[in-house]
Amino acid sequence: MGNIGVLIETDGGSVKETNLGILAAACSQGENTIIAVIMEKTVAGAKDILGRYGAQTVVHVSAGGADMAASPDLMAGALAAVVEQYRLDAVFGLASAQGRDIFARLASRMDLPLASDCLSVDLAAKTVRKSHFSGKTVATIRMSAAVLLCTIRPNAIEAVESPVEAVEASFEASVQDPGRVTVVDVNTEAAETIDLTEAAVIVTGGRPIASAENYKMLEECARLLGGTIGASRAAVDAGFAPHSMQVGQTGKTVSPRLYIGCGLSGSVQHFAGMKTSKVIVAINTDKDAPIFEKCDYGIIGDLFEVVPALTEALKEYR
């Protein structure tokens, strides 16, 4: 029996869907109290959705009216105050840009070990499983501190409903902003509507895509699947796509339920970033491309013919 905190991330004023898998990870640890922690005053529908996925308590945290989004140190400090106030035995979060940052600040501030980007957690055994060596191996780490901190790879654990009647609470954290790191601007101009690392379906184009314009073809297909588009390192280096779209080593690590690679050779570095996808499909003109040796389904053909045909087929099946 323990108290598990889950740091909830929001996007555009609502709870991000990938949080629900993290709640599922927390709920699967036996009889515990699940406390969802939100670093905002109000989030539309938070109590209902978080309760449906097993959060008994939804805590809205504030810090003297300060804007926590503008100071990662302040947010980490407020989270540390929550850990003490609610006597948390574990804190789970997303291994997202924000989660990675806040948890690492929390861990160094509280001098606690942290397991990053975990694939699974076992609170009873106090172990986590996570990637080592760019996805080639999985390590089991024993975490023996009083509080277990971990971030979990988005989509690595499936969301499972576990309805309870959630209680909402507010907590005023008594923390000061050290004021040494301040967010001065957030630019969302180039932002996609779905974050690559959190997408359930990803359609990736390799170098044969040949231009930035041609990604529109992949985008249409991805949109029908409720997903987004990615790029290989070769395509990014050739200037066809921004680095924010790169999957693999020196890019993003993703774990969607469906990954469709178009014109990818299948390098180790690329697989490092998408190996934990549930189903991997490859489309390539070269029947000997290495990717066919390590994916689930393959179509040997030109992506410029196969992708539009796939888009049409998806429209028909809808």
Next chain:
Amino acid sequence: MQLYVCVKHVPDTAANIRIVGEHGFDDGGCKFVVNPYDEYAVEQAVQMTEKNGGEVVVVTVGKAAAAATLRAAMAMGAHRGILVTVENQFVDSQTTARALQAAIEMDGQPDIVFTGKGAVDTEGFQTPYRLAAAMDLPVVNEVNKMRLVEGKAIVGREIGGGARQSLEVSLPCVLGATKGLNDPRYPKFPDIMKAKKKPLKELALVDLDIQTGGARSALVGLEKVPERSGARILDGDVRQAVNALVKILKEDEKVI
């Protein structure tokens, strides 16, 4: 400026990892390289001193073989190296951070300490933060843009979906570098030769008064991730193949 760059000697990402025992690996049997993210950190520091003068000191915590990574960083233009020797490839991030802190503080006063955003072997992504906490400095990780303005660093990082965040950080500070910050140079042969003559200091953890043991996280298992066993190729013309694929994804895999 006095710049320190923390680097790590890691197995090449393309290397085949042979697991030994419960949680060891055959580090004699694979090629090691400079951790890829650290190359952005080294390049950034070198470019800054090329422009404004100063010194770049590369620091690593690793086995004796990690000297090769310091030499590689010196071939890129770093001036000196400090190797803190340990017996194990997997040192917990608290110990690593304390060792880096002690080695840096013993050496000089940094204006900026650069690191890579994380290491590709343990994938812990927290040493920059722990180092900053140990040195009582501010930290920003995953930095892919930076400039200096009146004693402050203005840095950029990506926060998901292509959205960008700009942050102001007071100096001295710790910055974790990632792709996009610059294009790391490939050292030329004369640079590699020159690097062999640059000063490299070796220290042991005891020299820095750092005790090991008592780590509250420990690697207890290491397993190969099984590769998928070859694709099921969907035959026929394009139309037949995509129809078969959609059917499988919907009915068998239930992913769409």
